[in-house]
Amino acid sequence: MLSDLARQSLAGLRLLLVMTVVLGVLYPVAVWAVGQGLGDRADGSPVRVDGVVVGSRLLGQQFDGDAWFHSRPSPNDHDTLASAPSNLGPLDPGLVATIRERRAEVAAREGVEASQVPPDAVTASGSGLDPHVSVAYADLQAPRVARANGLPLAQVEQLVADHTDGRSLGFLGEPGVNVLELNVAVAAAATGGD
Amino acid sequence: MTDTVGGVLTIALLVALLAAVYVPYGDYMARVYTSTSHLRVERLVYRLSGVDPDAEQGARSYAASAVGFSLVGIVVLMAVQLCQAALPMDRGLPGVGLWMSFNTAVSFVTNTNWQSYAGESTLGFTVQMAGLAVQNFLSAAVGIAVAVALVRGFVRTRSGSLGNFWVDLTRGTIRILLPLSFVAAVLLVAGGVVQSFGDTMMQALSGHPQVLTGGPVASQEAIKELGNNGGGFFNANSAHPFENPSGWTNLLQVFLILVTPVALTRTLGTMLGNRRQGVAFLGVMGVLWSLALAAATWSEVTGQGAAAQAAGAAMEGKETRFGEWASALFAVSTTATSTGAVNASHDSLTPVGGGVAMLNMMLGEIVPGGVGAGIYGILVMAVLAVFVAGLMVGRTPELLGKKISARQMTYVALYTLTTPALVLVGTGVAISRDSTSDAMGNAGGHGFSEVLYAFTSAANNNGSAFGGLTVTSDFFQVTLGLAMLLGRLVPIVLVLLLAGSLAAQGRVPATAGTLPTHTPLFVGMLVGVILVMTGLTYFPSLALGPIAEALA
Structure with missing residues (x-):
């Protein structure tokens, strides 16, 4: 069980890093890019x-x-x-x-x-x-x-x-x-x- | 248009929108979790992560993955906060303190989003978007994965497997949460929610200098509601005009809060091949949510309590653009799911309004509950209900073709004891300390309510607060952190063990003696069991706080 937990955690760490790129960088930047086309609302009206x-x-x-x-x-x-x-x-x-x-x-x-x-x-x-x-x-x-x-x-x-x-x-x-x-x-x- | 007509129409539109997407969204999610093919982007994720997407996991392995993933998430999120000063876009802020970073990491990984920090003065943009918001997605996906695994436990027969955690996690994120969040975030920007990467200092018209705060708010706001997370970019959460600028963004946020937990009852019904069961669970949730909404709305709109009577309306802690109706709707929806976002100060809600918010959490977050957590919560309560019914008529209880025996009831009993034990022991220990009275923002019964609310919110993974309580002491950071951690992981492990024990069974054919669990009779029975369980557990503590206040 414990060695399984350690092995699973390593896979989890790698998945977390991949997801951080997608969800933590690409996603907010994409929303920002679209927001730039919506006037100055994205900049705080x-x-x-x-x-x-x-x-x-x-x-x-x-x-x-x-x-x-x-x-x-x-x-x-x-x-x-x-x-x-x-x-x-x-x-x-x-x-x-x-x-x-x-x-x-x-x-x-x-x-x-x-x-x-x-x-x-x-x-x-x-x-x-x-x-x-x-x-x-x-x-x-x-x-x-x-x-x-x-x-x-x-x-x-x-x-x-x-x-x-x-x-x-x-x-x-x-x-x-x-x-x-x-x-x-x-x-x-x-x-x-x- | 009067406030009453507007308020009633708002609720009607909300229900209509939920009804419109119930079938397509619920069935879509069922397809996501039953499909046998992988998207190309998902295969890339699996390859980079080193997991085999076609391997099946038993209960113990699935649980090890879920727990391991959560623990890794906590360590990484703590590290990101501690090293804040070295990250880009830190807004010149120092690293977060040790226990606050522990509390916050646990808070976001457990889908609680309790906030002992004030966003705008504590965190830079990188920590918010690449740390906290990432866990907003992943913790929600973990919750749905565990719920799906439990449903598979009912669906499968003589099987040693519950699916693959990494596949469920990745699909929930990529196919459900990410695309919907993107659409919602763009809508929110169109409504005025900020999405930028810098603050601007300005000379305000009034002559007082003011900072025009920026930040990747909309992207975080969308998943904050959709994933039932609730952690606001700003301290004031969805009361802040940059998070929730207007009447329609407010309705959109309430919709986002409710849509996934509601539609998951359809997903459950579709996966079970028994859609009436999903409707029955939705009925239980709908009844309790409606009662809570009626009570809270009455209390807020009629302005109960000394402060509201002095002011002429219960507008302390509420925004003009929302008023009492939309604030009550938000408060009930955010506490009935495990969201915990707020568009008004819950500490300043009228006594009945604040009491309903607390009671919603004490029900165990099942009306309709957190994303995923609501489904496994209501299934556990359904097991309990058939057990009680079985005792009444002297038959072996069954649920959805599975026998409920001593083993299953052990898991269910431990599940139903975990959260109340954390809430009541935590509150008791906190109240017995002299320093706690200094931390209270209010005197008397309301001060007690603040502490009870804090532990109720933490252990049930809600995250909203009676914000007057100062929770930055090491004592509260650690104890509330542990309440969130145990209140999340212990139930998840128990649910997965329950799922494993059910999947291993064969199917009991329904006979004339089987209690049907999709009928109005059973809906009433389940509502009764939930209310009796909650009442027996929490009535003494509620009597000291909100009930005493409401009768004052």
């Missing part, structure tokens, strides 16, 4: 302003200040080298307190009742890099962003609508507003470029 990459449409960023739409709370400050959720449990008293604090903060920032603050504004996402906020949270922020940028509210609301990703095929997943692309559009409108 970069968003450019004047030719300069300012982010990825799929990665949430930290936005502070009144001129920007804010992303959802992130346990890691949107560090892409440390994607993570909070991992706090459903009954955790600390999490409940944090949610209440966030609710008060958002309500004060947007000048609305605490009860109007939507769930995604007070909860951290699964990755800490959620590129979206709910349509409700974007609508809540629109008046402040319009004011801070000196833009008509109707124009900002139109930008929110333009940058809302609907459900895939109309029913898969849930709609969300892409915060980075929306902020790029707001900045362009504020400087008169759009």
Whole structure:
């Protein structure tokens, strides 16, 4: 049995090396080669302003200040080298307190009742890099962003609508507003470029 | 469109897609494992590896190959991680520490893909694609090979052989997993999943610098789901937008997770020449999966628990683009198979949602279970069910024309004891250590749930986690590593010995007294046996964790 195990293991080692070439090198390179024909999605869907990459449409960023739409709370400050959720449990008293604090903060920032603050504004996402906020949270922020940028509210609301990703095929997943692309559009409108 | 309509339509589309490929994919796999001819590329693999593809192996030899191949895989994968700094595309990262490399090597070779490391900050591209992703394929192919060997045990009569492990392994990889992964990977790239070989530093619009992380993600993502592996390229796994960018990529991933274990019931039926048996097993799996999905979806969508009530919805740890419905669907599917990928934080699931995730694993990964592992798991439970039925009516139990005697029941009993022993002893030892409370990310009952979840996930080779638990101490690296290793290899050896003992038998003709095992009656009986076994084994530990939380 033991000598059989040793003999089999040697065959296994040789097979593993052969398979490493096929599965570990040829396969990913082939996928990469095909991916190059699919636009810049394989490179992380970069968003450019004047030719300069300012982010990825799929990665949430930290936005502070009144001129920007804010992303959802992130346990890691949107560090892409440390994607993570909070991992706090459903009954955790600390999490409940944090949610209440966030609710008060958002309500004060947007000048609305605490009860109007939507769930995604007070909860951290699964990755800490959620590129979206709910349509409700974007609508809540629109008046402040319009004011801070000196833009008509109707124009900002139109930008929110333009940058809302609907459900895939109309029913898969849930709609969300892409915060980075929306902020790029707001900045362009504020400087008169759009 | 409301969330409810979208959620229900999503589940309906998933079931329709699975139904559409069930017959062709299942029968294709049956042909792969019964064909007598070799592809040219396969002959090349055999020649380079020095194996004779036409030699037949008995149970002991087949087991020696499977175990030997796994042990070699662990040694090589450890070495690759320890030498990371000397490899190309290391992203400037140092070699992985000894016990983390042990834990990770065992994790990927055993098809668990438990992750004590954070991908983006620990591993370079070479380790990920030429180390980890290779085992994603091979560990899945090993699982299917063992399942096929057990089916052959039922098919063959007075035979000393179960087939050839190297042929089964190579065919599963080359004819099934590789082509499907390639198609899936290309689809994922089209959906926005990254496939590149470098990171880019950028000046983000907000003014904060941010790294646009690259990597061979799509190629790894495809096999991660198809092979029921679950180890994410990034720490956040399928919640990360670069792994799972949209609603439709999420559905594709759930489909990939379920398609092979589901279709393997057809493969089993076709190979047995008894397709109704495959449908009966699928029925058992479908019933339990549906119950789990209903419970988890109810709990997540209605936002149970103090945190969800404070926030207005159970969105802590969930991504906006998925919401509660698609997160519950993913959580149930990933834990009911031995995948362990996550698109939401399981630690932050509502009490019932997290409890269902744990219970799914405790069922033994059979609804529908891991690729291959689900089939041999449900066959072992079916042996147990006919044994229980035989006791009730006082007849010698039979399954699929094979007598179930003391020898077979010994293997089955050891099989059903192995995983619970690893889970409960492991959890008990961990909880008795003072340092464990410091490792918990949550206090009270949920902290206990984190530890119970960790050992349940490791021993059942799932790999998902209540991620708040810090598992980088040597204690957890070693004990969870051993739980994964024993939870994989001991059942595999027992299954192959069972297969050998069945293949050696003749066939008992069915008589009026034979319990038919393809009927709704037997489906109900098997569901009952599975639930009673799991309940008796785990109820006390569940009561301390998730049940206490759900009632709080």
